[in-house]
Amino acid sequence: MKNNQGLNDNLIKNKLLEEDPIELPMDDLFFDKLHDKIMASVEKTEIKPLSRWAKTWVFLEKKALYYRPSNNVTTMKVVTFSFVGVTMALGLSLGLASLSLLHQSNQVLTNQQMIVNQAQQSPQDWIELVGSVQNENDFIAEVINEKMTQDSSAQIEL
Amino acid sequence: MKQEFDRSDFQLVEEVRKGHRASFSELVKRHQRGLLRLSMRFMRDPDIAQDVVQEAFIKAYEKLNSFEGRSSFKSWLYQITVNTARNKLREDRHDFSDIADVHLGVDAIAEKSLVHKAVGELLSAEVEKLPFKQKTALVLRVYEDMSFNEIADVMECPYDTAKANYRHALLKLKEAFEMKSELKTWTNEVGGFFTELNAKYAEAE
Numbered sequence: 001m002k003n004n005q006g007l008n009d010n011l012i013k014n015k016l017l018e019e020d021p022i023e024l025p026m027d028d029l030f031f032d033k034l035h036d037k038i039m040a041s042v043e044k045t046e047i048k049p050l051s052r053w054a055k056t057w058v059f060l061e062k063k064a065l066y067y068r069p070s071n072n073v074t075t076m077k078v079v080t081f082s083f084v085g086v087t088m089a090l091g092l093s094l095g096l097a098s099l100s101l102l103h104q105s106n107q108v109l110t111n112q113q114m115i116v117n118q119a120q121q122s123p124q125d126w127i128e129l130v131g132s133v134q135n136e137n138d139f140i141a142e143v144i145n146e147k148m149t150q151d152s153s154a155q156i157e158l
Numbered sequence: 159m160k161q162e163f164d165r166s167d168f169q170l171v172e173e174v175r176k177g178h179r180a181s182f183s184e185l186v187k188r189h190q191r192g193l194l195r196l197s198m199r200f201m202r203d204p205d206i207a208q209d210v211v212q213e214a215f216i217k218a219y220e221k222l223n224s225f226e227g228r229s230s231f232k233s234w235l236y237q238i239t240v241n242t243a244r245n246k247l248r249e250d251r252h253d254f255s256d257i258a259d260v261h262l263g264v265d266a267i268a269e270k271s272l273v274h275k276a277v278g279e280l281l282s283a284e285v286e287k288l289p290f291k292q293k294t295a296l297v298l299r300v301y302e303d304m305s306f307n308e309i310a311d312v313m314e315c316p317y318d319t320a321k322a323n324y325r326h327a328l329l330k331l332k333e334a335f336e337m338k339s340e341l342k343t344w345t346n347e348v349g350g351f352f353t354e355l356n357a358k359y360a361e362a363e
Contacts, residue, residue: 008328008332009328012328012331012332013299013300013328015281016281016285016296016300016301017300017301018278019278019281019282020278020301021278021279021282022195022198022199022301024191024194024195024198025204031187031190031191034190034194034208034211034212035183035186035187035190037208037212038186038190038211038212038215038216039182039183039186041212041215041216042179042182042186042215042216042219043179045216045219045220046220047174047175047219047220047222047223048220048221048223049223050223050224054223054224
C-alpha cells in the first residue's frame with residue numbers, strides 16, 4: 001500500500017514537472033540587470049546589529065533544533081536532562097518548603113515553652129494572671145503585653 | 159573568477175559581515191535565479207516576482223548577523239523569500255481573493271469547458287487553490303527538489319509538519335482529479351495519464 005502511494009505521488013510529481021507553467025528568463029542580460037538593481041538597493045542598506053531579543057531568539061531556535069526527528073539521540077539527551085532538572089528543582093523546592101514549615105512549628109513550640117517557663121518561674125503571678133482573664137483572647141493579650149514589656153524586640157508568635 | 163566559485167556561501171557571508179560588500183554581489187549572482195523561480199511560483203507576475211527577490215535580498219543583507227549557519231544559506235534565503243512572497247500576497251489580498259472568486263465562478267458555471275483545457279492549466283489551477291503552506295511544501299519538494307529537512311528549514315516548522323503539508327497537497331491534487339470524472343475520460347483520449355495512474359493503483363491493490 002505504501003509503494004502504491006509512493007507510485008501515485010511520483011506520477012503526480014512527474015506530471016507537475018512536465019507541465020511546469022513557469023518559464024524563467026534564460027538570458028544573462030536579464031539577470032545582470034536584476035543583479036545590478038539588487039546591488040544598487042543593497043548599497044543603500046546597512047547590516048543591522050544583532051539585538052538582545054534577536055540573540056535570545058537565536059538561542060531558542062538552537063534549542064528547538066534538537067527536537068527534530070532526525071536528531072533522535074540528542075533529543076533523548078535533552079529530554080533526559082530536562083526531566084532530571086525539573087525533578088531536582090521540584091525536590092529542592094519541596095525540601096525548602098518542608099524546612100520552612102518545620103521552622104515555623106519550632107517557633108510555636110518555643111513560644112509555648114516560654115509561657116510554661118514563665119509560669120514555673122513565678123507561679124503566683126501566673127495564677128493571678130489566669131484568674132483575672134475572662135476568656136482565651138484576654139489571656140493571649142495579657143501574655144503578649146507582658147512579653148512586650150519584658151523585651152520590646154521579641155517576636156510574638158502564638 | 160574561479161576563486162569566487164571556490165568560496166562557500168558561509169565564507170562569503172563572513173566576508174560581507176567584515177564589511178566586504180562585494181562578496182554579497184557574488185551571493186546574489188549565485189542565488190538570484192533560484193529565488194526568482196521560487197518567487198514566480200507564488201506571484202506569477204514576473205515584475206512582482208522580481209520585486210520579491212529584490213526585497214528578499216535586501217532583508218537578507220540587513221539581517222545577515224542573525225544568520226547562524228545552522229541551515230544552508232540557500233535555505234535561509236528561500237525562507238526569507240517565501241515569507242516576503244506571503245506578505246506580498248497578504249498585502250494584495252483583495253486582488254488575490256478576486257482571483258479565487260474567478261476560479262470558483264468558473265467551477266460553478268462552466269465546469270465542462272474546463273475539461274477541454276490542457277492538463278497543465280488544470281494542474282496549475284489546482285496548485286493555486288492549495289493553502290499557502292501546502293503549496294510551499296509542494297513547490298519546494300517538486301520543483302526545487304529539496305529534502306524534507308531543507309523544507310522544514312525554509313518553512314520554519316518541524317520535519318513532520320513539512321512532510322504532512324506536502325502529503326496533504328498531493329492528496330488534494332489527487333482528490334481534485336478524481337472528482338473530475340469527465341477529465342479522466344478525456345485524458346484517456348489525449349494521453350492516458352490518469353489511466354496510467356488508475357491502472358497502477360488497481361495493480362498495487
